[in-house]
């Protein structure tokens with residue numbers, strides 16, 4: 001039986017990826033940007049603080065010798081996203097990957113959450129992801145190649161997380177649905193779309209790093225016997241974006257140490 005040749009030539013020698021929400025010091029986005037740059041990707045990073053993004057881009061190119069671009073963007077602002085993606089397209093090598101990582105949490109119980117908080121969570125996590133992906137897909141279609149990774153959460157799958165409540169879980173569940181639909185709709189353009197659903201990862205999103213007491217409680221539900229790190233998540237994202245990820249689409253990778261098995 002003839003073996004279909006691996007379409008390596010479809011992948012540019014130096015692809016570029018965009019990582020949103022990459023500025024926070026101990027966050028998943030920054031670790032992902034570093035992991036991709038280490039593997040030779042050109043990287044665009046976006047976050048609210050422009051100076052922090054520019055500093056990170058400088059750090060990426062100094063450390064890994066790749067082109068990098070840092071842009072101050074509020075992803076819930078449609079025009080800012082449109083302008084930023086045009087700049088990425090103009091200034092970096094061919095954009096192949098987008099990592100929808102920027103997000104905000106909402107620890108407020110459903111009966112207490114304000115309309116304002118609810119809307120802000122959806123504005124960033126859902127509408128921001130929509131704006132970024134729509135603009136990225138325009139670029140991907142020109143090249144008939146693209147990889148989308150949405151950073152969802154175990155909270156979306158199990159009904160709330162350690163801190164995330166209905167607004168957060170609902171917004172992160174939307175990302176799972178988007179990725180599956182994009183997988184179906186955009187496959188014909190050479191685009192894959194997947195999600196990564198981290199469990200509790202030791203970052204600052206929950207208002208500071210996990211305390212030792214909190215870690216002890218988490219460990220009781222973790223078959224792998226340790227709390228997750230940003231590098232655990234970055235590795236999964238890199239795999240989905242890369243050359244070897246091309247036959248996965250519409251999947252959710254649960255990077256949760258076994259805390260939620262389904």
Ligand SMILES: NC(=O)c1ccc[n+]([C@@H]2O[C@H](COP(=O)([O-])OP(=O)(O)OC[C@H]3O[C@@H](n4cnc5c(N)ncnc54)[C@H](O)[C@@H]3O)[C@@H](O)[C@H]2O)c1
Pocket residue numbers: 020021022023024025026027028029046047048073074075076100101102103104105124128151152153154197198199200201202203204205
């Ligand atoms: N840490 C965890 O345990 C965990 C678990 C599951 C999912 N996640 C998800 O992983 C992603 C990264 O989380 P993290 O833990 O690294 O958190 P983090 O708070 O360290 O990073 C989130 C980043 O998003 C940025 N951001 C927020 N609103 C933005 C906006 N409107 N425009 C642009 N950037 C914006 C923040 O400035 C920050 O740098 C989030 O989407 C989060 O929901 C985290």
